Amino acid sequence: MTLVSISGNLLFIAFICYLIATFFFGGAVRGSKTETSKFEKKWGRIGIVITVAGFISNLAYFITRWIAAGHAPVSNLFEFTTAFGMMLVGSFILIYFIYKTPLIGLFALPMAIIIIAYASMFPREITPLIPALKSYWLTIHVITAALGESILAISAVAGLIYLLKNVDLTKKSKQRFWLEIVMYTLVLTVGFVASTTTYKVMDYEATFSYVDKEQKAKEITYNAPAIFGMNEYKVLSSDKMIPLVETPAIVNAKKLTTVTWSLIFGTIIYGLLRLILRKSLSAFLQPFTRKANLQLMDEIGYRAVSIGFPVFTLGALIFAMIWAQEAWSRFWGWDPKEVWALITWLFYAAFLHLRLSRGWHGEKSAWLAVIGFIIIMFNLIAVNLIIAGLHSYA
Amino acid sequence: MNNIICACGHENPEGTVLCGNCGRPLTEEAENSKLVDMRYEGSARRSQTYNKTIIDKIWNFFSSVKVGITIILMIIVAAAIGTILPQVLYVPATTEADIAAYYERVYGTFGKIYNDLGLSDLFGSWWFQTLIGMLGISLVIASLDRVIPLYKSLKKQRIKRHESFMKRQRIFATGEDILGEDSFNISERKLKELRYKVKREDGALLAEKGRFSRWGPYVNHIGLIIFLFGVMLRALPGFYVDETMWIREGETRAIPEAPGYYLESKEFILETYENNQSNEVFSEAIDRVGTIVSNYQTNVVLFKNQENALPGQIDNLQQVKESSIQVNKPLKFDGYSVFQMDFRLNELKTMHFNLSNKSTGETLGALAIDLVNPEPLYDLGNGSSVELKGYYPDFSGFENGEPQTKSPVPNNPAFLVKMYTPNTPEGETSFVAIKQTVEPLGVNAYKLEFQNVETRDVSGLTIRKDESLWVLAIGGLIFMIGVAQGSYWNHRRIWLHKTNDGRLIVAAHTNKNWFGVKKELDIVTEVAHLPQYIDQHDLESEEFKKDGEKSS
């Protein structure tokens, strides 16, 4: 077995551990009101032991891959996103040891599972570094930024729990609506994983020629049935689905197709879940949060932001500027990825000020934490996929 | 000024909410609220006190956090809009007309509107810069408005506070004094173990730690201001150099904006990952993507002019160092950095011709034309020579019979030559371009026969000097110190009083992380048998406690 495949197996073990640990955390918070907290403690303890075991395996994946590649495994979308998932678990472990809350694990681990699954949909081979990426500042920058983001993400987990418990789901309200939208969005990520996996298993491939926005003739291979065709496309593979709509040259129809399939699969999965559960996802999850202490969730949310904010600043702004200065000769260039890091940072600064000076505690603060996480994920997914800039090598 | 005199006899400046001495609420609002608002210790702030002159009004405007947050949100929205389409900087066009055409061609009507509104250069626009400026002003004023009164009131804190102050703290306890005098001694010992600074006076105890963390936000704001100041410095002449230069292999050129310095390019190197044994782990990626570049590099020699040399005099250069410039590894000297930014491969360097007789094919001699510095006359010996009458490095066709050149770069060189041989002493005129010969003045007996061409690579380098970097670095460092100081430490205080009727009252406050202070108070409560506190904010968990069930 090569080091690379050992590394892959370690990641798989970690993934399985996180799945199992989720069930134990679920068990820990499920106990009825009359049961003693001993039950909770026991299940919670098993849960955290399995989580830590998984995390160690995850770290081992990271280290072995680093050794195999000769550079830190944060250089393409798969590696970076996986590292983010790993650090999310690490941040959860940190918070668990401060606050001893299995409930956070019940929500943080599935989040990490989805993120790692999402990551593994991208090409997983080890890529050699292009010259611009050969910099230890880049390694430091990416690892610190991901760590900061993962700690900030814990505040969204606490916020989500807060909202699930606090929002009255029996009455129609804006809050109820948006909470369900958040749930639906999470399911869409699962939809992406499901659609990509389906077509990967089918080995689907269809090649088209097209004309790009600089009027050059190019070729492109889709890995899913083309819903949208590229500008002036011509089908090169036989027996494949013919695109329903042709798009103008500035649209990357392949990515648009991927997004659309994720939407379709995600919506179907969401629909099935609704049919099986016979209630909204928020209503399904609400009972798990029944024993949540809102005050504590609020506190954890704030604490995670105040721990994560300095780390994020250091990683996503300061180290990023040092690297940009060395690689691109300017520490700041208003590149979309840079701008979105700045937006994320300003958003959390606004969060802290609203909380400290305008007294935005509790539910408002919880919503802000969830929005912050959405911005982080936007930066991670959408800016990489949609808005292309210097950073979009992957 | 209308000072407020508290029941304890202390005189407080106008605008004070909590008496600086005993902590009694001084306003009706504070009196009626269940918990005191401990921000800035209830001290008087300028912005809350004066509102008469225009200066007061400006001050009050910018000191408001609401305004600060609004500015931040406006910057967020603007910045997000600025990422919808690429900014002009990243667009392959330079003139205004080209840029406008580019946006319209590639992005259609939306692109046109985007560019017309100036959103394509949003980050350089006056209004965006104004927003940043307002953020800076707001930072300064809001900080000054708060830090001074906060400093004063934390400095002159009394140990003994009024019961009405204690009762309105979020964490509060009252009850029987079980250990008598010992409850103070034991508490003090335990608190000191927990690294509190403990002060005592008759029947009162104040334990405090982490006060310096209160200065965190102000320190980080100072860091931000220094950073913004550094950014502004770059507008000053001489602080900031940003130049590009193209240098060909073998050339020596003056480095722009770096007087006295010259750079010679020895070689440009482009390397890719080979799909071989040593790169086995990468083979899958190389197979999928194709070529992946591993290195862009220019090997250079840096020279400096002699002290007393005239500007432009380059015959007596002194070598400073030999070096290689790679992406991520700039050449650094004397505050300048030279970066590997771009390249052109295989630019034509020298063209080789033979002068030959068209009918016999006999060759009279060879000549090599340097395409950057062509000579006016090439003497081939034995009475033959070629005179260069015109040189068109980037030939683009004829206009009114005149050959034209698009640029000074030798992409498509063409020559107007006069050829002299012993048989044609008057000379014959010929126009020679790649794959094309024109004989404008009648048929010639001789021709220039193209032999081969030498090429070389050109490196695109960027020269930077940024005297403001250290200001930015200091700003960043101070920001990090401040933000860590305010985030990783908290200001915790615990008050312990004995009332006149012999009860104990306990109160605690922290600026953040209540969980932490409660855990410490739990320890002290247990060893000193203090009355059990309640968290007046978290009545839910109090209920849970009563149910005998621990919350998750």
Ligand code: HEM
């Ligand atoms: C990008 C801009 C800014 C950043 C990164 C920033 C950062 C911070 C941070 C990290 C804190 C501490 C928060 C906490 O501990 O929870 C803070 C506090 C504060 N900031 Fe800012 N700030 C910024 C802009 C502003 C502006 C424009 C104002 C003006 C209105 C302002 C006023 C304050 C105030 C009044 C505090 C509270 C200080 C205290 O409670 O002692 N900040 N800031």
